[in-house]
Amino acid sequence: MKKYVYLFGKGMTDGNASMKELLGGKGANLAEMANLGLPVPAGFTITTECCVEYFKNEGKNPDGLAEQIAEALNAVEKHMGMIYGDKENPLLVSCRSGARSSMHGMMETVLNVGLSSATIPGLINRTNNERFVYDAYRRLIMMYSDVVMEKAENIEPADGQGIRKQLDAILEEYKESKGYAADTDLNVDDLKYLCDVFKKKIVEVLGKEFPDDAVAQLNGAIGAVFKSWNGKKAVSYRRIEGIPDDWGTAVNVQSMIFGNMGDSSATGVAFTRNPATGDNKFYGEWLVNAQGEDVVAGTRTPNPLNDETKNEQNKHLASMQEMLPEIYAELVGIRNALENHFRDMLDIEFTIQEKKLFMLQCRVGKRTGTAALTMAMYMLEEGRITEAEAIMRISPNQLDELLHPILDPAAEKAMAANKFVEGLPAGPGGAVGKIVFTSEDAVKCQEQKISCILVREETNPEDVEGMRAANGILTARGGMTSHAALVCRGWGKCCIVGAGALKINETAKTVIAPNGKEYKEGDIISLNGTRGYAYEGAVATIDASENPRFQKFMALLDKYRSLGVRANADTPADALQAAKFGAEGIGLFRTEHMFYGTGAEKPLFALRKMILSSTVEERVAAVNELFPFVKKDIKATLKAMAGKPVTIRFLDPPLHEFIPHTKEQQQELADSIGITLEDLQKRAEVLKESNPMMGHRGVRLGITYPEISAMQARAILESVVELREEGLYCPAEMMIPVVCDPNELKHQKAIISKVAEEVKAKYDVMDLDYMVGTMIEIPRAAIRAGYIAEEAEFFSFGTNDLTQMTFGFSRDDIGGFIGDYLRKSVLDADPFQTIDKDGVGWLIEHAVTEGRKTRKKLKAGICGEQGGEPKSVAFCHKVGLNYVSCSPFRVPIARLAAAQAAIMLGK
């Protein structure tokens, strides 16, 4: 019989911290804490394997589970000296989810399980606290009906009003009728009355009785936790975080400890170091006479744990350090023991029941990018961790966060009068955007590439997609450990929570500031997520990579990585930016990009003339006109990167992209070529293509119009010679795009060689250094790589196009189906974001292998957008590419990903 149930508790623990896959993170760490001798309430963990079998069996428990649970419960009862479902001395338990990887608030928890008409009198008798018992009972009824009876049964509330909302409304109405301000004002009779009303409502709405039986409750709760693994929000979260669907969750059944047994009880969460800054200071929040859900739910602003946790919002509230100094000292001792043991910053949950401290959970704490960097470098300095460990401690997303903008302090000071509210600094950095009030609107803004700030009373797990889409988040409720705060910290997204002074009307889509000013949807505001300040209007932003440890950390990366990192840059300015971020060269300079945007009218005009030429003579004239512009840009870029290689891609895009659209521009162009407007329009018509992505572009232009290739070769080679005369060595790599056959390269190389001879003659030089290589972006090029390497001195994988052709997915058109593909698990990830290892990656590996059979020292890199995506970088390291090339801002991330890949996979 397979072991599905693992005990934990002092002296009776089956598991340990290394068993996360089987026991989930929470279960494994509970076991580890118990092994360390910390005060963990006894309980047991039902394994993730059991969850997987549960789904395989279409929702039936595997054989033997019931017996194992009964046995474990028996052990826990003995340990706690209480009996589950007993009339005299009843044990209550919590049922919590716990996957391998933390999924904050995405799955379900049920507390106080085991309370029924049979056990209530005994518990009242034992606790001598009738109010506490009925408060626990009404909580159980509310949670259980929601989680077990409704959600787990996949009941869709008819009007969107789930049972929980209906019970909440009854509670609020009742409090109002009685004139109560807080839940704590409810007395025993109130609670008894409410429990009865709740139970009737449940029958009315769900057509079933709330179970008045401890065993039925426990089984229901365990099943509901399993089912919550496939709940809508959990699935959506896994999709975003890339967590596999087949991991399953464990269920932790643990003896209940009550933080709500009066003023000598409390509950809290804490981080062993500051999760926002990384400072080595114990940091937490707590609430007296409360259960854990009260702290996390964000419905009450919690008290600070200690002096170091005090801030503008909570400094008037009593800290635990002040109120319960002895217990606080015990907690500090536990904090130190845990940090020494785990060698990392931990996020802990504790409960105090009538002055006795219990540890309910510990896990590696989420942190901001700044904090991650600071902690890693501190711990490295302290000798606590190795260099490689320090590198592994910062995720690429956290590093990305450091590169994100913050509000410019000067601009912020100047606009101080615009500050309309303060809240808790829950997510770092700065954000500027239009106000939106719903997750849907945030997603719409993102689709339209409009920056937005999501303003909400509070966020909940249903909001994750909108939170992801928004540039910043501002909530009126919640603390530093509220849903919004945890999620944003994980993503490094700018976020302010608990700005309670705001009056938000989500229906009218307005928010009223403390000064009475009203902001509407679409108004622009700015957030400083590092300080918790919100401003009316747009505050200028600057970049945040000035952390003093940043450069040290980056240098460390370069020591460990073997993969080169270059940047894609199309202008001298971009090239300088890239060099600043540590790029070791330019992996992709796109000749045609100088023609985009404003201020490029003259070269664009010449380009258009070239495109619409219909004879070689016309074309040569236009090409000659274009030459000085092309040369100027190329030369400046080579100069900016002097000493480092620059890969210049020959003209690539479908020509029709450059055809002028207005009649005036067309007329002007026609005049300059000396043809009529009608003729020009006819020529333009001919250039239109059904599938331009697979049309007359790249090397195909060079084959039909050799003069265009010659012009580009001349611009590059003359620049190289002239810079050499200035004493600068500029290794230029000419890259031919859209190649599918070695003959194309042969043809272009012949043109380049001829130009090279002409340039040598013109400048009277003997030699001329340059390389000619190719993009591998057409499947056939990857297939024929062994032959192409006979001609090409380097390969650069153009994974954007390669992905398009390999999948037959037009990047511009996948909107119609990619959502369904991800939702229906047809694909694991959008292949334009992460290299598809199975198809595109297979071609890359094949091409590198075959190419190097032909040319042993073939240089190979990647210049598609995935070049800055960590998983793709790891893949590039694995298949032996020489470098990745990505946008300048992604260069540090690529350096980190490359170092981590080298550590994980070997150099």
Add this chain to the structure above:
Amino acid sequence: MKKYVYLFGKGMTDGNASMKELLGGKGANLAEMANLGLPVPAGFTITTECCVEYFKNEGKNPDGLAEQIAEALNAVEKHMGMIYGDKENPLLVSCRSGARSSMHGMMETVLNVGLSSATIPGLINRTNNERFVYDAYRRLIMMYSDVVMEKAENIEPADGQGIRKQLDAILEEYKESKGYAADTDLNVDDLKYLCDVFKKKIVEVLGKEFPDDAVAQLNGAIGAVFKSWNGKKAVSYRRIEGIPDDWGTAVNVQSMIFGNMGDSSATGVAFTRNPATGDNKFYGEWLVNAQGEDVVAGTRTPNPLNDETKNEQNKHLASMQEMLPEIYAELVGIRNALENHFRDMLDIEFTIQEKKLFMLQCRVGKRTGTAALTMAMYMLEEGRITEAEAIMRISPNQLDELLHPILDPAAEKAMAANKFVEGLPAGPGGAVGKIVFTSEDAVKCQEQKISCILVREETNPEDVEGMRAANGILTARGGMTSHAALVCRGWGKCCIVGAGALKINETAKTVIAPNGKEYKEGDIISLNGTRGYAYEGAVATIDASENPRFQKFMALLDKYRSLGVRANADTPADALQAAKFGAEGIGLFRTEHMFYGTGAEKPLFALRKMILSSTVEERVAAVNELFPFVKKDIKATLKAMAGKPVTIRFLDPPLHEFIPHTKEQQQELADSIGITLEDLQKRAEVLKESNPMMGHRGVRLGITYPEISAMQARAILESVVELREEGLYCPAEMMIPVVCDPNELKHQKAIISKVAEEVKAKYDVMDLDYMVGTMIEIPRAAIRAGYIAEEAEFFSFGTNDLTQMTFGFSRDDIGGFIGDYLRKSVLDADPFQTIDKDGVGWLIEHAVTEGRKTRKKLKAGICGEQGGEPKSVAFCHKVGLNYVSCSPFRVPIARLAAAQAAIMLGK
């Protein structure tokens, strides 16, 4: 030292017929004839290897060649008893090209080489025929200046008037001034005068003297033949015929024999059997007092060789059988000897010099498809060749010709009064089209898919592309062995030559019939190429596969081939046609094709409703409306093919293809859906794609709209059950298109399984036979084939799309560059016509191999348009596909190609 020069001649021959690669076809066969003891004038062949080296050396002869030529010439001199360049007894030679594969008229020949002021007197003395010598001299001057001094030097005539045309004009003018009708009217003085004028003109136009030195002449002529290998027309011909550029040509230097030494001399060409019908009758044409070029050039209508060669056009001219019975008898003897030796129909050239017969050439003769079939089956019956040889004797193109239309005899009879001219029946079949007068116009018509008939005074090698493009060819001049006749016979194209009664004005673009009626460009005419009749207007056509030997031959093929042949058919009518041509099933039934064309308004309307639905409800309603139409077509097709497998492809094309374009249609559609016109247009706008070929199509539609897949599955499965109830077994294969990942198939199979259960329940049946497979048309599908085969029961390679994605070539857009790619030899062939073995073929082979590792009995076929292209069929055989599927008319060709592949490569 490499041997570059091979002698031939009685008792001194170095080569034989098996050495075609080295000696070219002509050289090898001259050697073989000499070995057989036939009267071959002595000479030598310079090898194709020498030609290849000549081009490698940039136009320089390889070392040692001069010495080997001198030695060989010496041997020939001894054999002939004459000395090259000698004053007393000069030997003259011809220099002719001769590639491995015959390239009629595409390369150059120079005759009478060796005549100079030094040798002329001696030759006059020896022949006692001054007129003959000067006639030979003026021919040499005309040919040499054209071929050696102009073309081989790549001199582009300034006004398009080459030296040859200018000399021709002088000749014509002179004859007119003298009142001469024919060249034979020129006397010695005329010829002497003309030679002088020609030589002056040459200096004037080309700036160089005609060489008055025998050795210089020989070297020049040899070099010119080499160079003609890379002449424009030769390159263009090779491109069309698929002959590799690196074969090179041999040069045959042969002692001159003169058919123009008066009335006891003659020259002729003959076929050992009738090349048009295949009848076992000696067939040829000859001219008294002429050189070979006169027969082939088509400038004189030649005499019939014998009674059997007589026809309406030449029956008044004397046959050789009548005029020179003894020599004719000798020729018949040679004919029999050659046929016995070569076991095939031969094309021979002979010359009679003063009553002595010499063989100048023999080669396997070109023939019509009808002739090829008749000869092969005859020779098989005679026991001369084996079944396999008979199969190899007919090229797929020749078979194609048999399948091409002929004029419907009844219609032709009814329109007899429309006949406006008769000519020689040079190319088989019937053709109807608009008159064009230039090759360029013919090409334009083809591009616009307009049928055309190319009408010309005579054709020349510059016209090949236009001849290829035209549906039929009609010329006023030339015989059955003229350029037009030879080329058209090779292609199986309808052609009439020698319709001398026509007055063609190529400048005015008019043609006047004998009855005075004038036809202009664009007028429609019809040709019967089998009889040589041309008609005004369009005569109905029918198909010509009724040859009595056709069915016998086709049955023979099926005995030899192992590759299955299916057809692509989209309607029950197509399916019946396909079955008639021997299709063993339907390899591709495209559901959406029922919506194209007229008479399909109702289902098209329902389809459009489905496409423009924006909710599941709307879509389900439209799908239900569509269902009966889809089921009706599918059921009828399955019934038509009962007992044979039918592969039904699920809906594939980008949806926007079906959106109505007119406002009326849009309004009607909007009304029927119950939305406004604006809404409809908005929905249509959303469906537009940048690259529809890589957009929302194929299985992607099935993933986003499962109800569409379900409807198709239901239509198929209900049809299968209902037909089974009629006692018909209809194996249906459901094919999911545009698949790139096994998960897509999994998803669709789940839908199909569910429908299958519903259908079983509806009809109360226990089992339901069907297969589910996939198109492999996306590179990733080929790469992941091993995994896809876990889900797919069969693969069908969609090589149209696979070629698009593998090359990144949009089939609709390659017009802009494919021409340059072929002209500049970047690609050998258009990959949409012949499977690209290196890229697309590599993927196919990979997919078959990987697929069969997973599923040993995986059925694999091809349904792209290359499925009926012989080289591609051979490839499919080689990589082990189970079947090819092509358009019904290509089925017999695929059967032939499959049989030939099995014979060549083994079953």
